[in-house]
Amino acid sequence: MxxxxxxxxxxxxxxxxxxxxxxxxxxxxxxxxxxxxxxxxxxxxxxxxxxxxxxxxxxxxxxxxxxxxxxxxxxxxxxxxxxxxxxxxxxxxxxxxxVIEPSCQAAVKLTKNYKIGVIGTSATIKSGAYTNALNKICPRAKIISQDCPLLASLIENGFIDKSSEILLKTVNTYMKKFIKEKVDTLILGCTHYPIIKDVINDVLGGHVNLINSGExxxxxxxxxxxxxxxxxxxxxxxxxxxxxxxxxxxxxxxxxxxxxxxxxxxxxxxxxxxx
Amino acid sequence: MxxxxxxxxxxxxxxxxxxxxxxxxxxxxxxxxxxxxxxxxxxxxxxxxxxxxxxxxxxxxxxxxxxxxxxxxxxxxxxxxxxxxxxxxxxxxxxxxxVIEPSCQAAVKLTKNYKIGVIGTSATIKSGAYTNALNKICPRAKIISQDCPLLASLIENGFIDKSSEILLKTVNTYMKKFIKEKVDTLILGCTHYPIIKDVINDVLGGHVNLINSGExxxxxxxxxxxxxxxxxxxxxxxxxxxxxxxxxxxxxxxxxxxxxxxxxxxxxxxxxxxx
CATH class of the missing domain: 3.40.50.1860 (Rossmann fold)
Known part of the structure; x- marks a missing residue:
């Protein structure tokens, strides 16, 4: 036994x-x-x-x-x-x-202003799964989500560091909403994204908690x-x-x-x- | 009968x-x-x-x-x-x-300076199929090829007109080689690409023959x-x-x-x- x-x-x-x-x-x-x-x-x-x-x-x-x-x-x-x-x-x-539950738990623990951002593939964002999970754990949180259909392709094709103008332009476009809404925590809702977390961090100004769903x-x-x-x-x-x-x-x-x-x-x- | x-x-x-x-x-x-x-x-x-x-x-x-x-x-x-x-x-x-043979025949008919460009997916360009077919029809032609792994993704995701900065930046990057080499004919070696032919045409300066492989x-x-x-x-x-x-x-x-x-x-x- x-x-x-x-x-x-x-x-x-x-x-x-x-x-x-x-x-x-x-x-x-x-x-x-x-x-x-x-x-x-x-x-x-x-x-x-x-x-x-x-x-x-x-x-x-x-x-x-x-x-x-x-x-x-x-x-x-x-x-x-x-x-x-x-x-x-x-x-x-x-x-x-x-990966959703663990990432959402971490985000709710870290946020101070209760404005949490989520990025993911089109299917992920469309499903509303992150928003639903976050609202369940923390009903007062405001969730801002953005689908990033190009990011995984870019990463797969080696566009991963800040010297790539295409990557920078793409990340800038996708991050606009989060800067405007002043989120203090962003869930990287696709296991590709940690590869470019430094670029995302820079574009967001270096003061947003980034949640690595793999970790x-x-x-x-x-x-x-x-x-x-x-x-x-x-x-x-x-x-x-x-x-x-x-x-x-x-x-x-x-x-x-x-x-x-x-x-x-x-x-x-x-x-x-x-x- | x-x-x-x-x-x-x-x-x-x-x-x-x-x-x-x-x-x-x-x-x-x-x-x-x-x-x-x-x-x-x-x-x-x-x-x-x-x-x-x-x-x-x-x-x-x-x-x-x-x-x-x-x-x-x-x-x-x-x-x-x-x-x-x-x-x-x-x-x-x-x-x-x-689509290769018909596109190559058309390109060879149109080129004046015998500098022909080819764009396609990574697998297409890596195969060398366009270069081989072009060289067979026209041994004196200089073939310049560029894989464009992001273009199909961009088009599939609706980044198709020139107001998209990401599309413009990407097309600009991929076209650099062709501008430098002064190709006068470019084969759009993926059936997605005709959707953005106006953008490609603009970036190339409006004087390059674009071969639509579907047509x-x-x-x-x-x-x-x-x-x-x-x-x-x-x-x-x-x-x-x-x-x-x-x-x-x-x-x-x-x-x-x-x-x-x-x-x-x-x-x-x-x-x-x-x-």
Missing amino acids: ENNLKNEKNKPIGIFDSGLGGLTAVKAIKSLLPHEDIIYFGDTGRTPYGTKSEKTIISYANQNINFLKSKNVKMIVSACGTVSSHINKLDNPELVTG ETAKFIKKYLKEKNMLSEKNSLGIYNFFVSDKLNDFSERAKMFLGYDIQNCTQIININEY | ENNLKNEKNKPIGIFDSGLGGLTAVKAIKSLLPHEDIIYFGDTGRTPYGTKSEKTIISYANQNINFLKSKNVKMIVSACGTVSSHINKLDNPELVTG ETAKFIKKYLKEKNMLSEKNSLGIYNFFVSDKLNDFSERAKMFLGYDIQNCTQIININEY
Whole structure:
């Protein structure tokens, strides 16, 4: 019996995203929970999700979850802001932890003027999921949201530092509303966005709290596993296995941008339609 | 026997694209060959193709072709610059007409200084397909190419007129090379790009021939069907049926941008993985 529990505890955490953005969450988990094994799936063959319909997003997410279930994981994390915004419509919502709740909790803790901004993909913002979650935790907060359909594309294509005029112009356009409304806290509601947090910080004038949804989700996972007595008991560093539905030639560099190191050799391509 | 030939002639033309950009080709065919029936498939559930791997692009294109074959079409057109760049690697390349050959023929006819520019998705430019085709037709031409990974995203998200500073900045960045090299002809190697041809024209100074791959492909189809004695003999206007793998709420507006009219009511969603 004791052995069984130990086996359960030492199972990997399953994480999925529409692509490689979710690796920013893996990076945060690696730093906070270094002994946990991780199985990651990135749906690079069908990315992005944020410009697709609700029905398609849900159908893709269900397949991703089925894949992770087949890998015998102890919990499933949607590191995708878009999927997290539609979590209640999944086949088994009770099995999946998203990025919204943790990010909203962090934002409400930090705000002083109760003006909270949210950025995300079109599908995320349209779902109203962040606004609903924030209003539930803190009814007096004023939520200002902005869909940023270009940001993930820019980041994926390497437009990530402030020397890029296109990136600066785009961030300036998307941040106008938040500057006008004087938000003091901004949720980066897509796991791609932490990559350009310095640029966003500069454009906002350096005094706005930026909520990294990957980091907040990592904190939430730690708390959750601790409460359930399900933290890994391994002493060695966690083993990571990465799966994707497509692999570009520059996969090493792209993954490195989000995760900080090369995962080319521990990444397999799978046919997600089989799940 | 005569009836059989007539039936063959009156079969629809099959057209596919990674999404809705190929509708710019449908628009051109409608104007040039108004009596032809058309079956269109847009892979909106997996769009874009231009940022995916060669293997994935080919596998998706083969499914799209199988779908059109199941619809009993008389010819299959890839209205997708990315797929057209990989046509020789398809299961049945002999069945598919792409946009590259017609565009290159038109460019070579128009150029005076033999400096021809090409813009396309990352996968298109990386394949070298336009450069190879141009060099084959006209070995003395100097080909300057530029991948424009952001343009299709911008257009899909409605950044299409010159009042958009982000669009202007992006087009300016991508056009630098062509201005410096003084190209006199530029192939718009992605069926999205004709939507912003006025912006491109302005940035280039108004004196560069812009090749619309959809229009050139429509001309090629007319010539091809005429030569094969396969033009439709119908007197009525062609019947159009549209199929997509995902349908966003704003499908009407998006399709209208490329095609010029609303096709909401004659568009069905299919599961392309069944083909």
